[in-house]
Amino acid sequence: MNETFAxxxxxxxxxxxxxxxxxxxxxxxxxxxxxxxxxxxxxKRLAGWIPGYAYDEARFFGSxxxxxxxxxxxxxxxQRLSGVFAERYAQSIAMTxxxxxxxxxxxxxxSYRVPFQYSPYLREHLKTGSFLxxxxxxxxxxxxxxxxxxxxxxxxVNVFGYDFYRDCVDQGIALTHKLGPVxxxxxxxxxENVERLKAISKLDEVSFHMxxxxxxxxxxxxARYHTGRRHLVRFCxxxxxxxxxxxxxxxxxxxxxxxxxxxDLDPRSLxxxxxxxxxxxxxxxxxxxxxxNQGAPGDSSLLDSGRRAGFDREAYTRWLKSLREVCTERGxxxxxxxxxxxxxxxxxxAQEYFGVRADMVTYGKTLGGGLPVGVxxxxxxxxxxxxxxxxxxxxxxxxxxxxxxxxxxxxKVFLDRLDSAPVKVIxxxxxxxxxxxxxxxxxxxxxxxVPVQIAHLQSVWTVFYTQPSRYNWMLQFYLRxxxxxxxxxxTGRLIFSLNYSDADFEAVLQxxxxxxxxxxxxGWWWEDEALTNxxxxxxxxxxxxxxxx
Numbered sequence: 001m002n003e004t005f006a007x008x009x010x011x012x013x014x015x016x017x018x019x020x021x022x023x024x025x026x027x028x029x030x031x032x033x034x035x036x037x038x039x040x041x042x043x044k045r046l047a048g049w050i051p052g053y054a055y056d057e058a059r060f061f062g063s064x065x066x067x068x069x070x071x072x073x074x075x076x077x078x079q080r081l082s083g084v085f086a087e088r089y090a091q092s093i094a095m096t097x098x099x100x101x102x103x104x105x106x107x108x109x110x111s112y113r114v115p116f117q118y119s120p121y122l123r124e125h126l127k128t129g130s131f132l133x134x135x136x137x138x139x140x141x142x143x144x145x146x147x148x149x150x151x152x153x154x155x156x157v158n159v160f161g162y163d164f165y166r167d168c169v170d171q172g173i174a175l176t177h178k179l180g181p182v183x184x185x186x187x188x189x190x191x192e193n194v195e196r197l198k199a200i201s202k203l204d205e206v207s208f209h210m211x212x213x214x215x216x217x218x219x220x221x222x223a224r225y226h227t228g229r230r231h232l233v234r235f236c237x238x239x240x241x242x243x244x245x246x247x248x249x250x251x252x253x254x255x256x257x258x259x260x261x262x263x264d265l266d267p268r269s270l271x272x273x274x275x276x277x278x279x280x281x282x283x284x285x286x287x288x289x290x291x292x293n294q295g296a297p298g299d300s301s302l303l304d305s306g307r308r309a310g311f312d313r314e315a316y317t318r319w320l321k322s323l324r325e326v327c328t329e330r331g332x333x334x335x336x337x338x339x340x341x342x343x344x345x346x347x348x349x350a351q352e353y354f355g356v357r358a359d360m361v362t363y364g365k366t367l368g369g370g371l372p373v374g375v376x377x378x379x380x381x382x383x384x385x386x387x388x389x390x391x392x393x394x395x396x397x398x399x400x401x402x403x404x405x406x407x408x409x410x411x412k413v414f415l416d417r418l419d420s421a422p423v424k425v426i427x428x429x430x431x432x433x434x435x436x437x438x439x440x441x442x443x444x445x446x447x448x449x450v451p452v453q454i455a456h457l458q459s460v461w462t463v464f465y466t467q468p469s470r471y472n473w474m475l476q477f478y479l480r481x482x483x484x485x486x487x488x489x490x491t492g493r494l495i496f497s498l499n500y501s502d503a504d505f506e507a508v509l510q511x512x513x514x515x516x517x518x519x520x521x522x523g524w525w526w527e528d529e530a531l532t533n534x535x536x537x538x539x540x541x542x543x544x545x546x547x548x549x
Contacts, residue, residue, distance in 0.1 A: 028272050033236035033263040033293045040248035040256045047250040051547040054120040063117070063539075064470045064531055070523040074471075077522025081477055082126050091143040092129025099131075106130060109488035112300045114473045117543075126477060135162040138497060138504050140485055148485035149508050153460075153495025155487065156340040156365045160423070161499035165370030165410075168417070172369055172409030179405050187405040189412040196415045200348055201361050201377035208375055208403045212339030212364030213241030215374030216283070218397045219360045220245065223281035223333035225395040226382050231278045233332075235264040236293040238285040240337050246283065264292040265319050273326045281333040282323060284358070286341050286350035289316040290457040297462050299473040299490030304536040305465040307492075309455035313354075320356040327359070333382060339364035339374070344498075345458055347418050347427055369410030426498050434458045434496075437505055444509055450516040451525055459498060463491035468533045471524040478515035484508060 032038040055063060061071045061078070085093070100106040109130075111119055134141040138161065140150045150158070158165065176187050194206045209215045220232055232245060240246035248256030260279070262269040273279060291297060291309040301307075327334040336358035338349045343366050345353040351361065360378035367373055376383070385395040401407075417423055438456045445452050451467030452475070465472045476490035487493065500508075519525065 027268065027275060028260065030268050032261060035236070035293070038236045038261055038263060038293070040259075040261055043249040044252075044255070049548070051544060053117060053543070053547045055117050057121065060118060060121045064526065064536070065528070066523070066526045070526045073521075073523030077518075077524070078126065081481060084481055085126060085128065085477075088146060089129045089142060089144055092131050092146075093127045095143060096130045097127070112298075113476070113488050113490065114299055115301070115303050118473070128477075128480070135166075137161065137163065138500050146483070148480075148483050149504065149511070150485050151494040151496065151508070152485055152487040153497060156344070156495060157370065158495070158497045159344050159366045160417075160426070161497045164417070164499065165366075165414075168369030168410045168413040169371060169406075171413045172371075172411070173406050174409075175412065176405035176409035182405060183400060186403055187408055190403055190408050193408060193411050193415060197363075197375065197377055200415075202348075202351070202357060203361065203377040204380035205383040206375060206377050207383065207397070208373065208408075209397075210399050210401050211241075211372060211374045212337075212362065213243055213374070214399065215339065215362040215364055215376050216240050216246065216335075216337055217243055219335050219362050219376050219378070220281055220283070221397065222376075222378065222382055222385070222395055223335065223360070225385075227280045227331065227333060229278050229280035230258040231260055231276075231280060232258065233260045233262055233269075233273065233279055233282045235269070235284070235288060236261055237264070237291065237295045238283065238288050238337075239296055239340075240283050240285060241339075264288055265315065270322055270326050273323075273330060273332060279330070279332050281335050281360075282327055283335050283337055284320065284323070285337045286316075286345075286354070287457065287460065289313070290455065290460065290462065292316075297489070297492035299476055299492055302465075302473040302490075303470060303540055304533040305451075305468050305472060306533050306537075307462075307464045309462045309464060311455065311457045317354045317356070320354050324356050324358075333359045335360045335362065337362050341457075341460075343367060343418070344460070345430075347423075367411060367414065368407050369412075369414035371404075371407045371410045373407050373411065430458055430498060441509055441512075444513055445516065448513045448517060450513070450520055452516050454494075459496040461494040461496070463494065467525060467527060468531050468536060469525055470536055474524050475515065475519055478519045479512065481518075482511040482515045484511055484515070 061074045066074075096106065100110060110123060110128075113119070113128075114122055129142055129144075131143050132140050133143055135150070138150055139147045140162075141147050150162075152158075175189060179187050190208075197206045198204065207218065209218060223232070224230060234240060234246055242251070244252055244254050245257065245259050248259045248261060260272070262272060273282065290311050294307075294309075297307055297309070324334060326332070336350055338351075339362055342349045342361075342363040349361065349363070351357055360376060360382060363375040363377070364373060367375060385397065387393045434456060438454060438461070442453050445454075451465055451469070452463060453466055454461050454463050456462075463475070473490060476486050479486060479491070487495075496505075
């Protein structure tokens with residue numbers, strides 16, 4: 001009897017211990033996005049399973065089952081583009097080909113500019129250049145003297161225009177030239193930069209780093225140091241640099257460890273934050289407001305027309321306020337990663353734009369005035385890197401080029417210019433201006449009767465496609481022919497600098513529409529009732545299975 005009672009009590013105790021743990025585990029699983037982007041282990045396994053294969057010429061032009069007449073149109077259009085590129089961009093292409101053998105980045109970006117099945121044939125027959133020699137206004141110039149309207153935004157650095165940053169760099173170096181590249185000590189302008197950054201971020205202390213990735217690494221490290229917890233929360237699809245803990249899926253050779261990837265804009269994620277005791281910090285990249293729960297868009301993944309995006313400022317503001325409330329309640333450090341969007345939406349960054357205060361903020365890109373930099377701003381209690389009562393217990397972070405005089409000088413000029421009347425006018429008009437421009441752009445595309453639309457977060461745009469197709473990625477090459485410069489991710493992200501005049505913008509619009517019409521005329525957007533996004537995905541899956549087995 002006593003033995004039975006003891007066993008029953010033991011079973012009840014075990015149940016009492018395991019049930020809450022199982023419940024938290026279930027809540028965590030439900031808070032992960034249902035796509036592979038929310039399940040990094042599964043995504044890594046699948047990535048390792050996908051076979052490498054390439055289309056031959058026939059398959060390159062007919063992978064969607066288009067009739068011979070349409071494929072013939074495509075061949076003619078492709079050959080025309082190939083001839084134009086070879087003649088018009090000859091020097092830029094030649095230097096890129098030479099440099100590619102020694103620059104691994106060029107090998108990567110060249111191979112992943114389009115879906116991998118099409119890449120080998122395209123690289124052989126439609127070569128592109130990656131070298132530029134000049135910039136002015138909103139335009140850049142290649143080695144052959146061709147001028148392009150710049151839609152790359154230098155990956156987010158170029159907020160106010162290249163001439164703006166050229167002046168920041170020139171004036172910043174002139175300011176610090178007497179000291180020169182002395183490292184370790186600080187130029188006096190550093191003290192001014194710190195005061196300005198404290199005022200902008202509404203936080204207590206600042207540390208300088210050499211890149212945005214480094215800044216995010218340090219913010220997370222400090223959050224773990226002060227909370228005594230190990231795990232960080234990132235949201236599905238968000239990019240926070242290339243280091244292991246914030247890139248737990250494909251692209252990272254290590255398995256995910258102390259990272260929870262949860263669903264954006266979902267109450268179940270808030271429940272995870274409320275109930276777990278191992279979460280040190282929550283990372284927010286405000287750029288995800290444009291495409292929640294989706295990775296950064298790029299043409300290399302355009303196998304169908306399923307890509308969508310859209311920005312709902314009110315909904316995303318509510319979400320950020322809910323996160324702020326839960327993080328405060330649970331002692332979790334809320335980190336805004338503004339490396340990409342900082343100083344683009346407002347002078348006070350995303351904190352000002354959405355009206356939500358973070359515990360720590362990271363900046364980079366444009367803040368260096370055109371030079372490389374990373375910055376962490378945080379609450380005083382979170383920024384301290386040592387404990388006086390335990391002198392060997394430190395949170396180490398140093399870098400040889402942190403606070404480089406030339407970078408700090410360019411940053412001072414940049415921060416001074418934020419207070420100038422012209423910049424204040426730009427910010428005051430930005431939301432209305434870019435909303436009107438996006439509406440005008442989409443209306444023009446509808447009038448042209450092409451299957452293309454754009455979504456935008458102010459001056460950061462992405463292109464999506466309204467008709468099922470396997471060839472949307474070809475648009476980037478028609479846009480280049482029309483004098484529009486895109487980054488290697490193609491139409492996934494268009495980044496306008498805020499100095500685009502109405503005339504400049506109209507020129508981009510006209511060229512964009514002309515490129516779409518040319519692509520349509522060449523047969524790439526062939527329509528058929530059987531050609532649905534679902535049918536395309538099934539076709540690609542069958543190809544992979546055939547290649548694998």
